[in-house]
Amino acid sequence: MTEANSTPSVSLKLLVLVAILVVFAVVIVLLIFFLCLRGSRSWKRRKLAVKHSSGSIPLVSKEIMVVKTSDLTPATTSEIGDVEGDPKKEADVKVDIGAVTAGKSEVSGGGAHRSEVSVEDPNIGWGRWYSMSEVELATRGFAEGNVIGEGGYGVVYRGILQDGSVVAVKNLLNNKGQAEKEFKVEVEAIGKVRHKNLVRLVGYCAEGARRMLVYEYVDNGNLEQWLHGDVGPVSPLTWDIRMRIATGTAKGLAYLHEGLEPKVVHRDIKSSNILLDKNWNAKVSDFGLAKLLGSEKTHVTTRVMGTFGYVAPEYASSGMLNERSDVYSFGVLLMEIITGRSPIDYSRPPGEMNLVDWFKAMVASRRSEELVDPLIEIPPSPRSLKRVLLICLRCIDLDVVKRPKMGQIVHMLETDDFPFRSELRTVREKDPVSSHADVSIKVPYPPPKHAETVEKSRWR
Incomplete structure (x- = not known):
């Protein structure tokens, strides 16, 4: 009787144990399956991130090797590094394109066996890479007839790509x-920037020691040609067109200073670097001297470079650079637009060689109307002229802090009802000897006390 009762009890216990083991096994299998699935997804995400990096710098391809022209693939090459490597602690620029080399380039006979590469996504966002053969074909072998500009930086050619774009x-x-250096700086400064008043960088070419930058073509030359070239007895640049050019330039600089992080200080604002399209819209170009300035920095100490006559006095004397240095250069450019005179012109009488000094003296002596370029057929209204003269004087203020920001300058250029009275009343209350001119331009502007220390500047 006892044995009969104990047998069902043992069987029940065995069934319970088996059920527990089965449930445990199922849980283990499900856990393993879940971990495997999660690991697989994580691995796929990492792989996808490598293939399609969305960061601020493109993927690195350190070497350009040789392939056939028919198999050309644009390369996207850059790496983090110090652009100028200057022991004097120049501003940090983060992208280094110097790793792009073509050690296997060979030139023989009448042609070149050039480099090309296997690269990843050519549309990474920094433009595309062009091979030397593509660039040579576009410019007809860098034909002299295709030269549209040259200077200390190099030579600019007009080119037509295979897709027909100029x-x-x-x-x-x-x-x-x-x-x-210029190659690295331009790529870092405007490689991904898109603004209607900044020249767009389309792509690049780097083979061996040669570095080339491919830009959108702007078909109406530069401002210097239209201000100082032989345009006849009447300039096609009317007052309204000149103000449109000034406003467009100011908007481009305002975007560089206030719309980007880190901000970009151009460092070489001048008339030859303002390109014009067929509708006289301005496009700021040539970022080869640009500096990047993080939000935590008020200035950067760097080697003085720029163009004689446009360089801010405090930058020329101390090497301390910030966006207000560009504001000073813009002020000189605006004077150039108004007067049609070059910043430095040794062909003029001694008192008129330096545009800034002559401009201040004319304003102080209440001869403002004589500042307007005589080639302008219809002169501006007195109110319009006085407003722009006031902007000029503010931009070149020797007190850096008193110079307006580029965004404020855009507002002043675009606003017809510029608040002369209230603003100038406040200025006179705070500072009886104001460095700003009033609506009658009565406040004399003393000639600058600083010597022409801009000899350190770069002539371009």
Whole structure:
């Protein structure tokens, strides 16, 4: 009887144990399956991130190797590094394109066996890479007839790509590595920037020691040609067109200073770097001297470079650079637009060689109307002229803090009812000897006390 009762009890216990083991096994299998699935998804995400990086710098391809022309693939090459490597602690620029090399390039006979590469996504966002053969084909072998500009930076050629689009190809001169520096800086400064008043960088070419930048083509030359070239007895640049050019330039600079992080200080604002399209819209170009300035920095100390006559006095004397240095250069450019005179002109009488000094003296002596370019057929209204003269004087204020920001300058240029009275009343209350001119331009502007220390500036 006891044995009969114990047998069902043992069987029940065995069934319970088996059920527990089965449930446990099922849980283990499900857990393993879940971990495997999660690991697989994580691995796929990492792989996808490598293939389609959305960061602020493109993927790195350190070497350009040789392939056939028919198999050309644009390369996207850059790496983090210090652009100028200057022991004097120049501003940090983060993208280094210097790793792009073509060690296997060979030139033989009448043609070149050039480099090309296997690269990843050519549309990474920094423009595309062009091979030397593509650039040579576009510019007809860098034909002299295709030259549209040249200077200390190199030569600019007009080119037509295989898809029919017209471009400007800047062939940088490699003077003591300067081409490499300008190449890196321009790529970092405007490689991904898109603004209607900034020249767009379409792509690049880097083979061996040669560095080239491919820009959108702007078909109406530069401002310097229209201000100082032979345009006849009447300038096609009317007052309204000149103000449109000034406003467009100000908007481009305001975007560089206030719309980007880190902000970009152009460092070489001048009339030859303001390109014009067929509708006289301005496009700021040539970022080879640009500096990046993080939000935590008020200025950066760097080697003085720029163009004689446009360089801010405090930058020329101390090397301390910030966006207000560009504001000063813009003020000189605005004077140039108003007067049609070059910032430095040794062909003029001694008192008129320096545009800034002559401009201040004319304003102080209440001869403002005589400042207007005589080639302008219809002169501006007195109110319009006085408003722009006031902007000029503010931009070149020797007190850096008193210079307006570029965004404020845009507002002043665009606003017809510029608040002369209230603002100037406040200025006079605070500072009886104000450095700003009033609506009658009665406040004299003393000539600058600083010497022409801009000899350190770069002539371009």
